[in-house]
Amino acid sequence: MKIQVIPVTPFAQNCSFIWDEKSATGALVDPGGDLDKIRAAVDAKGVNITQIILTHGHLDHVGATVAAAEFYQCPIIGPHKDDEFWLQMLPQQSQMFGFPPAHAFTPQHYLEEGDNIQLGEITLQVIHCPGHTPGHVVLFDPASKQLIVGDVLFAGSIGRTDFPRGNSEQLISSIRNKLFTLGDDVVVYPGHGPTTTIGAEKHSNPFVADHRFG
Numbered sequence: 001m002k003i004q005v006i007p008v009t010p011f012a013q014n015c016s017f018i019w020d021e022k023s024a025t026g027a028l029v030d031p032g033g034d035l036d037k038i039r040a041a042v043d044a045k046g047v048n049i050t051q052i053i054l055t056h057g058h059l060d061h062v063g064a065t066v067a068a069a070e071f072y073q074c075p076i077i078g079p080h081k082d083d084e085f086w087l088q089m090l091p092q093q094s095q096m097f098g099f100p101p102a103h104a105f106t107p108q109h110y111l112e113e114g115d116n117i118q119l120g121e122i123t124l125q126v127i128h129c130p131g132h133t134p135g136h137v138v139l140f141d142p143a144s145k146q147l148i149v150g151d152v153l154f155a156g157s158i159g160r161t162d163f164p165r166g167n168s169e170q171l172i173s174s175i176r177n178k179l180f181t182l183g184d185d186v187v188v189y190p191g192h193g194p195t196t197t198i199g200a201e202k203h204s205n206p207f208v209a210d211h212r213f214g
Contacts, residue, residue, distance in 0.1 A: 001122045001141045003148075003189060006041050008034035009099070011060040014191055016148050019047045020120025027051045027119055029139065029148050030061040030191060031068045033099070038068065053117065053124075054078040055150030056136040057086025058163075059093040059102060061191060066105050075108035077117065080128050083135025084110075085165075111137050127178050131171020132159030138179070145186045147198070153179060153188060155196035158207045175201075175208045 004017040009032045017038065019026030026047035031038055042049055049072040052065055056079045069076050086093070090102040111117075113128035117139070125140045132151045136159075139148040151159040153175050161168040179188075184199030202210050 001119075001124075001144045001146055003146060004041055004045070005189060005195070006034075006038055008032050008037060009060045009063065011097075012192060013060040014189065014193075016189055017041055017045075017047075018119065018122075018148075019045065020122045023120035024048055025050055025120035027053050027117075028068055028072075029053045030055055030150060031064040032060045033063040035064040035067050035071070038064070039071070050074050050119070051117075052076045053139065054107065055138060055148065055191065056133045057083035057090075058133065058151070059090060059097060059099055061150065062087065062090070063094075063099060063102055066103065076105070077107060077109050078111040078126075079107075079133075079137050080112065080130075080135035081110040082130065082165075083133050086133060086135075110135075129171075129174035129178055131161060131167050131169075131174050133163065134165045134167075136174075140182060140186075142182075145183060146189065147179070147182065147186050148189045149179070150191040152190075153196075153201060153205075153208075154190045154192060155188075155194050155200070156205055157193075158205070172208055176213070180208075 006015045013032040016029040088104045094102040115126040117124040129152045186198040
C-alpha cells in the first residue's frame with residue numbers, strides 16, 4: 001500500500017491518500033478540508049479514488065468528505081456507528097471551531113471491528129479503538145505493516161479524551177491491547193504530526209509505554 005500524507009485544515013490534520021499501485025485504485029482517509037490540495041495530489045499520481053474512509057467524526061477529519069465523495073462519485077465508509085452523533089453535530093462543530101459551515105451527513109456504510117476494506121489488491125483490516133471518540137476505527141494493512149490511526153495514537157502522545165463520550169481508560173486499552181499487539185515494526189500514520197512506529201511508542205510514549213505498566 002502506498003500512502004501520501006496531506007496536511008489539511010488550520011489544525012494540520014493528516015489526510016491519508018492511499019492507493020494500490022497495480023490497479024491505480026485509491027481512497028482518501030479523513031479528508032478534513034482543502035479539497036483542492038487533495039485533488040492535486042491525487043491527479044499527480046493518476047489514481048482512481050473509489051471510496052472515502054473515515055476514522056472518526058470530528059470536523060477536522062471529515063470537513064471535506066461530502067464534497068470529495070460528490071467529486072469522485074464514490075461512497076463514504078466509516079467510522080463506527082457510535083460516532084454517528086458527531087456526524088450529526090457537524091453544524092455545531094463548525095461554529096465551535098470557526099470552520100466553514102459543515103452539514104450533517106450519513107455514510108453509506110458504517111464499519112465494525114473485524115471488517116475488511118478492499119482497495120485493489122490491498123485488504124485493510126478495521127480495528128475499533130474507542131476512547132478519543134466512541135466510534136473511532138483504525139485501518140491496518142498487514143502486508144505492508146502500515147497502520148492509519150486517526151487521533152488514537154501520536155508520536156509521543158495519545159488522543160484527547162475530554163470531548164463528549166471520550167474515555168481515557170478505553171483509549172489506553174485500545175492502544176495497548178489492540179495496536180501494540182500488531183508488531184514493533186508497524187509504521188503508524190497519526191491524524192496529526194509525524195509518522196512513528198509501534199515499537200517507538202511502546203518504548204518511549206509517556207502515556208502508554210510498556211515501562212509504565214510494569
